[in-house]
Amino acid sequence: MIHELKEIINKAIINQEKGLKNVLASVVFLEGSSYRKPGVRMLIAEDLSSVGAVSGGCVEKEIIKRSESVFVDEKPKIITYDGRYRLGCEGVLYILIEPFFITTKFLKEFYKTTTAREPIKIESHFIKQDEAYGNFGSTVTFKNQQQFTFSDAFSINSKDEVDTITQVLQPAFRLIIIGGEHDAVKLCRIAANLGWEIDVITSAKDSKKLSDFPGANSVVGESPETIQFSDITENTAIVIMNHSYVQDLKYVIKLSEYNPKYIGILGTPKRRERLFNELFEFTPNISDEFLDNIYTPAGLHIGAQTPEEIAVSIIAEILAVIRKKEPFSLRKINGKIHTS
Structure with a gap:
């Protein structure tokens, strides 16, 4: 939801001002059932503090632990979390963890769009594997067709065969x-x-x-x-x-x-x-x-x-x-x- 993304962006800016790197963890695919559905996100800072949630609490601890490599090498990756044996949710989560940096240009366009109460499209590119590295990441497209990524490590124009999840965030209720x-x-x-x-x-x-x-x-x-x-x-x-x-x-x-x-x-x-x-x-x-x-x-x-x-x-x-x-x-x- 848009208010969750807004909270993540606001916190990311605060972290950047402190000199802390950020990564974004997004649930991009689900096999079975889970507490929350694909499209939910959480922000993790370099000091391992976090904002947002992708489940009820247990998943987040493991995501934070497995995000540490992304801070080191700045390479996005896909991880899985099998909740069938730990959460009782009968589902396997596929989670994209990517470097997350907010530019001034993106921020200006984001607040212009939310103030005008216009929808925002987010597409995340991934593969269904565990601990997989590659050209993975997210793009944000505004109504005026301006498009942004969160990291230079991700190339929109790559021809790699990947899966894509598309989400259109509507204005806040x-x-x-x-x-x-x-x-x-x-x-x-x-x-x-x-x-x-x-x-x-x-x-x-x-x-x-x-x-x-x-x-x-x-x-x-x-x-x-x-x-x-x-x-x-x-x-x-x-x-x-x-x-x-x-x-x-x-x-x-x-x-x-x-x-x-x-x-x-x-x-x-x-x-x-x-x-x-x-x-x-x-x-x-x-x-x-x-x-x-x-x-x-x-x-x-x-x-x-x-x-x-x-x-x-x-x-x-x-x-x-x-x-x-x-x-x-x-x-x-x-x-x-x-x-x-």
């Missing part, structure tokens, strides 16, 4: 929180831990500061009469928590012009009926599709009571809606958890 009270702060904090990009809209009469919402990307004071939304129809959820029915109604009317995929609103079932009735009065042409995207009371019914628990229930509902899943206990599954 975006959460818009409309409200400025303590429960909005809790929702912001927990969502930030998921790597979501969070924009907070508070009252124009009582605007808050960015420092009031740890993890937020922006905090602005606005009103439903003047607010203008952009790029909210895909990969975005909106949670309205004003604790003011009138303000909630005004924002929903405004959002009917955009039709986002998820609108969560705090409240009660009785409040929901009133909201829908008045929506028809103010916007008689409102679509059934828009109404279907309104979730109020917001959140899954998991017995949540505290602001933190309510935030968890709302985030769980957002994930279920966006990923088109009907929530139930995983103990009811007999086969694979992930089908793709």
Whole structure:
């Protein structure tokens, strides 16, 4: 996911400033099942500190140990990790370990792309062998077709026969929180831990500061009469928590012009009926599709009571809606958890 790559890049820059070399470990192929899937990465510094994870914890220790040769000779290699005997995951991981250096030109293009919320394509080239050396490595291609590698040891134009894994990282999931009270702060904090990009809209009469919402990307004071939304129809959820029915109604009317995929609103079932009735009065042409995207009371019914628990229930509902899943206990599954 893009937020994991961003964390890796930020840490790599810090390490480079300290004079430390970095290597990138990427899961490029999987035989059987594992805790995480191909495309996950971790960064290892020359002092053997690390950021990111490719599994649940045990794999990382061995990857760090086996990465030491790459620091010495700067030659990328492929290793395998058989989890069938150690993790109980019934899978064999193929892991690419490559030198990892961030140039100023790459960094500029990376942050330009993430700010514009554009996808990034990463291709990793490898072979399915253990402790194999060769012309292996990754390329990053941006929307403007600029392409970068992480190491001079890897040649894109080589004609060697290798396997390739292609991954398109979509922009970070975006959460818009409309409200400025303590429960909005809790929702912001927990969502930030998921790597979501969070924009907070508070009252124009009582605007808050960015420092009031740890993890937020922006905090602005606005009103439903003047607010203008952009790029909210895909990969975005909106949670309205004003604790003011009138303000909630005004924002929903405004959002009917955009039709986002998820609108969560705090409240009660009785409040929901009133909201829908008045929506028809103010916007008689409102679509059934828009109404279907309104979730109020917001959140899954998991017995949540505290602001933190309510935030968890709302985030769980957002994930279920966006990923088109009907929530139930995983103990009811007999086969694979992930089908793709």
